[in-house]
Amino acid sequence: MGFLQDGKWNDSWYDTKSTGGKFVRSTAGFRNWITPDGAAGPTGESGFKAEAGRYHLYVSYACPWAHRTLIFRTLKGLTALITVSAVHPDMLSDGWTFSTDFNGATGDDLFGLPYLRDIYTRAMPDVSGRVTVPILWDKERGTIVSNESSEIIRMFNSAFDHITGNTLDFWPEAERHEIEKVNERIYDTVNNGVYKAGFATSQDAYDAAITPLFDTLDWLEERLSKTRYLMGDNQTEADWRLFTTLARFDLVYHGHFKCNKRMLKDYPNLWAYTRDLYQTQGVAKTTRFDHCVRHYYYSHDMINPHRILPITPELDWSEPHGRD
Structure with a gap:
């Protein structure tokens, strides 16, 4: 989990010495909103109108924050409107990459770039901050709309309803x-x-x-x-x-x-x-347990230095839940 400083890549982990051993999560750096008419949202600037085919989502199947956005894209009927690229589950010295030698890793479908950090610098050449997923990209303006998952799911919840006719409301x-x-x-x-x-x-x-x-x-x-x-x-x-x-x-x-x-x-x-x-319906297809196990155990060598992938519990996700 490296970071960009003035557009330059640094392969450094979080500094826990300065926080007494505590992990402190960085805040998202891009906070614009897609709205039905392109008006400004609660944060950021205007100009991001909800339109079919205009936006692209960059995700990791391993990442729970990105997984939220994939779920909302499915539940809100946006799969045909918003395209997706998925990074490789390994996050090593180059951070998230677009390598394709793992089932489900798509590569960068928009630009063919090698690293996720290249998406950040394409939006802002001198950007500083952690290189995280998800990223919601605007193909028309050539920039990042948002990299804050909690806000992306709220955009997906309502901004495109007039296009899709899907009025499910998860934020009543x-x-x-x-x-x-x-x-x-x-x-x-x-x-x-x-x-x-x-x-x-x-x-x-x-x-x-x-x-x-x-x-x-x-x-x-x-x-x-x-x-x-x-x-x-x-x-x-x-x-x-x-x-x-x-x-x-x-x-x-x-x-x-x-x-x-x-x-x-x-x-x-x-x-x-x-x-x-x-x-x-549709949620299982957004869920890739193979990416989850591979990413965490293989990428975090400060926790698992030998990168041994464990045998995992046998869980029956199809077992009737009985909560109807």
């Missing part, structure tokens, strides 16, 4: 306050919590992350004993933001990130809930 106005409260806790202690535990370089930093993670999983288990989804009978963005972490939990985070107090399958409600979401 009446529930936004409660969704935001749930999102905040899940982001801090689960979505980012597994990384704070896994990338910790001191015992104190690990201990500070691991307890809130399992406290929240216990809280979710209890919450989901009463409702099918986090907000009730209908799926919302809170479910999909949580799902992409849960889908990787037993295969990766339990072992690789030392989140091993319990496995997801030890939680009856959470495990059934995760299968319920996975079995939603």
Whole structure:
């Protein structure tokens, strides 16, 4: 996970010495919004109108943040409107690459470039920051719309509805306050919590992350004993933001990130809930467990220096979930 400084590549990991061993996630650098008429969104500038064929999504199948955007692209009927390129699961000294010697890695379908960082410098030659996925690219203006997954899924949720006629709403106005409260806790202690535990370089930093993670999983288990989804009978963005972490939990985070107090399958409600979401039409096709296992165990040599790929738990994702 290197970074660009004034457009130059630096192969350096996160600096945890200055934070007492704690992993601190960088903020996204591109925060524009696609809107139905091209007007400016909550952040960024105007000029990004929702149009069929105009936008391209760069993802990693391994990355939970990018996975969110693939799911929303599917659920909102945008697969024919927004094209996709998927990076190779290995993230080594050159960061994310467009190598194609792994099933599902597509290469760069727009420009044929070798590295994901080249997409950033194409948008801004002197850019500084981490080279992350997802990236939402505007083919017309030749720049990055956004690299913030939580905002990309909200664009996908509504900006193209007048084109697709798909009015599924995962961000209903009446529930936004409660969704935001749930999102905040899940982001801090689960979505980012597994990384704070896994990338910790001191015992104190690990201990500070691991307890809130399992406290929240216990809280979710209890919450989901009463409702099918986090907000009730209908799926919302809170479910999909949580799902992409849960889908990787037993295969990766339990072992690789030392989140091993319990496995997801030890939680009856959470495990059934995760299968319920996975079995939603189209979601399985966005989920590549082979990319997940390969990426984390092979790329993070500071955690797994010999790059040994483990035998993984046998999980039956097609098992009936019983949450209808």
